[in-house]
Amino acid sequence: MEVIRAQAMGMCFGVKDALSATRSVADPSATTIWGELVHNDAVGRELGARGFLQRDEGNRDSLPATPQVLITAHGVADRERQRLIEAGHRLVDTTCPLVARAHDAARQFALEGRHVVVLGKRDHVEVRGLVGDLPSWSVVGHLADVERWPSARLGVLCQTTMQECEAQKLLDAIACANPQADIAFRDTICEPTRQRVRALRDLIAMADVVVVVGGRHSNNTRQLALTVARGGRRAIHVESANELDPRDFAACRVVGLTAGTSTQDDAIDAVERALRAMPSASGVPRHAG
Ligand code: SF4
Incomplete structure (x- = not known):
């Protein structure tokens, strides 16, 4: 393996x-x-x-x-x-300065008299901060949250850890439901999130199974696991090496390894060591991309 x-x-x-x-x-x-x-x-x-x-x-x-x-x-x-x-x-x-940039976008939209729409998770702490100063806002996490808002001007921005393809889908739905509105969009997804999603796509193309290391409450870790599943591969989400079960890898030829933005290097390294120590692992290091 x-x-x-x-x-x-x-x-x-x-x-x-x-x-x-x-x-x-x-x-x-x-x-x-x-x-x-x-x-x-x-x-x-x-x-x-x-x-x-x-x-x-x-x-x-x-x-x-x-x-x-x-x-x-x-x-x-x-x-x-x-x-x-x-x-x-x-x-x-x-x-984070990239969260501050999203706050700037929200503030600017509010100054322009726009109803602010944040693409992201309603209960996420970053999103609560983003909307906390706004006079008029909505949070859209799913297509079912999209409405025809009475405002003639909408300002749409993203939670920084949103996935690009999800944001695009929601933005298209908002445009479709609000043909009367002047819609401004600021893409506030952060670059580290983009890089990790791109690297994950490369990994999905090569691996049979992808291990995602990160906290159970970490939004971006869960998003990475979801992307793996959407890419047609099995995602195994673990917080630490001792959660790995060798039986999950018995039929595996190639295992991909990724981690959320809140995961420490030593946790990733420990998971990698444990995977390489599994009986069928070849131990041959290779890099994606
Ligand atoms: S994921 Fe990291 S880089 Fe991106 S906004 Fe959050 S703290 Fe900043």
Whole structure:
């Protein structure tokens, strides 16, 4: 069995920068991470062991007890940032610049008097931040969410981890349902997400099965697994090497390996080692692309 790594995978620069910012925090026990820094349980446990407090994404109504608050790479609405500052908290803001770019697009659309439509997952923390300051918005995650909105001007943008083909499908449906509207579109999908999807397509063309490493709550990891299934290959989603079952690979000739943007390199390497150690693995390293 041959194991092929995707050419682009794993942690993006936005997540790496956010993690590295935690290393510069002098007193972790005086800092609350405002949500999950990354959707990866192993990273959450490590931050907890270092003394950071972490507030669940769905439980941010009450103010934190610590003097310092770390905003994650997913970003928050300006309104939320202001609420924390006015309550006397110091902020360490690790919002990814590509998430900030999506906020700029939403703000600009609102200034132009457009009803803002975000293509993405309604409950995702990034999307909640994106719409948090807007006077008029909708979130479209599926074709069933598309409506004929009464607004004459629509502004459509994407959650940064949206897949391009999905976004295009939804955009076409919005145009079809709103022939009366002037529709402006800003493609705010981030480049690391695009690169990972492209690399995954190459992998699907070569592998019998694709192992996707990443947190169960990670949106982009789940999207990668979905892309594998849509490409007609079996996806095996694991968080760590010990979840691998050799029986899943008994009939495999080539196994592809990819990982979500919140997955640490050592978790990917451990999965690769475990795959290569399986009885039928050839151990011959090769690269996709
Ligand atoms: S997935 Fe994209 S937008 Fe999100 S943190 Fe990474 S680079 Fe930034």
